[in-house]
Amino acid sequence: MNAAEDPVSPVEVPSTALFTDQYELTMVQAALRAGTARRRSAFEVFTRRLPEGRRYGVVAGTGRVLDAVTNFRFDADVLGYLREARVVDEPTLRWLEDYRFSGRVTGYPEGEVYFPGSPVLRVEGSFAECVLLETVVLSVLNHDSAIASAASRMAVAAGDRPLIEMGARRTHELAAVAAARAAYVGGFSSTSNLAAGFRYGIPTVGTSAHAFTLLHDSERDAFTAQVDSMGRGTTLLVDTYDVTEAVRTAVEVAGPDLGAVRIDSGDLLLLAHRVRQQLDDLGAHRTRIIVTSDLDEYAIASLAASPVDAYGVGTQLVTGSGHPTAAMVYKLVARAESDDPAAPLVPVAKKSMGGKLSVGGVKWAARSRDTAGVAEAEVLGTGPVPPELAGRELQVELVRDGEVVAREPLDDARDRHRAARAGLPMSAAQLSRGEPVLPTEYR
Structure with missing residues (x-):
């Protein structure tokens, strides 16, 4: 030590x-x-x-x-x-x-x-x-x-699937850095918080939000801009408009080597199954599915049998899950x-x-x-x-x-x-x- x-x-x-x-x-x-x-x-x-x-x-x-x-x-x-x-x-x-x-x-x-x-x-x-x-x-x-205690429970619920800490917008700016650190101790694998990455060496992740899609004249334009900038391994957010159409467009733009799609709303269990089937039908067998949207340990556990590959957790984590x-x-x-x-x-x-x-x-x-x-x-x-x-x-x-x-x-x-x-x-x-x-x- x-x-x-x-x-x-x-x-x-x-x-x-x-x-x-x-x-x-x-x-x-x-x-x-x-x-x-x-x-x-x-x-x-x-x-x-x-x-x-x-x-x-x-x-x-x-x-x-x-x-x-x-x-x-x-x-x-x-x-x-x-x-x-x-x-x-x-x-x-x-x-x-x-x-x-x-x-x-x-x-x-x-x-x-x-x-x-x-x-x-x-x-x-x-x-x-x-x-x-x-x-x-x-x-x-x-x-x-x-x-960390809340993070540990979420890690148990997630099993081998990685957890992303993304609660900075739901707490005090300094508490957010400490929360990212504590979440990492409790079993999370990465954070969206750059201050936590800088100070503590925690791996950081992040690509785009709904605002980026809304900025462009079409969802296709937004996806094209992101892939051109970040490569085919990026994560595309697919629930701004219609999820089915967005997934189709995402694979058309990035090809079957698209890194991941993220779902941030709706019935996550149902959507995850539908999106997995659609990705497989389009030949994107290795494209991962990441889900966010007010998750806690119980919601994560409810998705255990779904084809989800990773979870992003914010509000419930940084507030200790109650x-x-x-x-x-x-x-x-x-x-x-x-x-x-x-x-x-x-x-x-x-x-x-x-x-x-x-x-x-x-x-x-x-x-x-x-x-x-x-x-x-x-x-x-x-x-x-x-x-x-x-x-x-x-x-x-x-x-x-x-x-x-x-x-x-x-x-x-x-x-x-x-x-x-x-x-x-x-x-x-x-x-x-x-x-x-x-x-x-x-x-």
């Missing part, structure tokens, strides 16, 4: 220090004044429950979290804003001016699956330096894990009773009512498996790892003494997710509502 994750160096990314909530800074101010800011602390990120009916979650955004931690700096402009807005006092501003995270971060590697209670990330250091990271860490992990957040929280689970660096950590936990209980203590996580290697339970605990689970721990070191030690190519996370999903019970592939496919056990 040493290779750079993407072509853009983290130091080129703007400061992430203001991607936070005001109370993070005011807590630091009060803790500095009380003399407790430097107490050694441990925070854990976890979710108390999966979205209703989901069988597993997918950890995504870890690489972006590492960038956010690296670039969490209070430069002159940021400090000037905080001073003018009187967010915190001068002693706190002086402390922030020198802020550099110097602690340790461990967690599930990107692409791994998780379950209720799984400590997907642990941040250790002084209370002040750790608490400042809460908002940005949750912002990244909640969004990206929700998208669950736009992973509902992760960032909770203090242990802290020292003094500033002494050698002071032991004492477990702490929220005990309020209303289903928001936390389990105190720094936790390890491991996955027990049966004799066939299939996962049986997500096992969490404090203290020594039981001998039977040794070597099966899920957490890895991500940051040591403030320095990132676990950057990796995005394809590694994608491959890891595929392997992690394959190691779950077969019921994990079911799209029907159900309980998490693995129980969470505390020891």
Whole structure:
């Protein structure tokens, strides 16, 4: 895990220090004044429950979290804003001016699956330096894990057929880039988003929209212009007017070596069968059929028996297919009773009512498996790892003494997710509502 994750160096990314909530800074101010800011602390990120009916979650955004931690700096402009807005006092501003995270971060590697209670990330250091990271860490992990979890379900439904991420027009422009990245981790093979291609090296695809056909005096003129420009292997959009006539014209213009046709509306199941038959009758046996139009995992599954070759997914993907957040929280689970660096950590936990209980203590996580290697339970605990689970721990070191030690190519996370999903019970592939496919056990 040493290779750079993407072509853009983290130091080129703007400061992430203001991607936070005001109370993070005011807590630091009060803790500095009380003399407790430097107490050694441990925070854990976890979710108390999966979205209703989901069988597993997918950890995504870890690489972006590492960038956010690296670039969490209070430069002159940021400090000037905080001073003018009187967010915190001068002693706190002086402390922030020198802020550099110097602690340790461990967690599930990107692409791994998780379950209720799984400590997907642990941040250790002084209370002040750790608490400042809460908002940005949750912002990244909640969004990206929700998208990757939806993408994984769609990948299961699609089987071996490729999935194209094309949701940039249905979300915030920056969220679109993160969504394309998370979708790739979850099993999508390409994106229409060029910013995602530039930043993360994700393969990009795209040819034309209905506007290109409408621009020309006839559909034939539009197809001819596209083929002349992009070659016979291009994808022609065939549902602007009449699909049957468009397919006939497409093959006449491009010949039997036409790369693909795309259908973006109508009864996709019926049209796919009709178009496949028509293409075969015209001798275009290798021309692929790509379908789009508000697909989700259920629509994809309904097309499993159809002659579709690839799916393009937008709105439902970038909104988490009904669950736009992973509902992760960032909770203090242990802290020292003094500033002494050698002071032991004492477990702490929220005990309020209303289903928001936390389990105190720094936790390890491991996955027990049966004799066939299939996962049986997500096992969490404090203290020594039981001998039977040794070597099966899920957490890895991500940051040591403030320095990132676990950057990796995005394809590694994608491959890891595929392997992690394959190691779950077969019921994990079911799209029907159900309980998490693995129980969470505390020891």
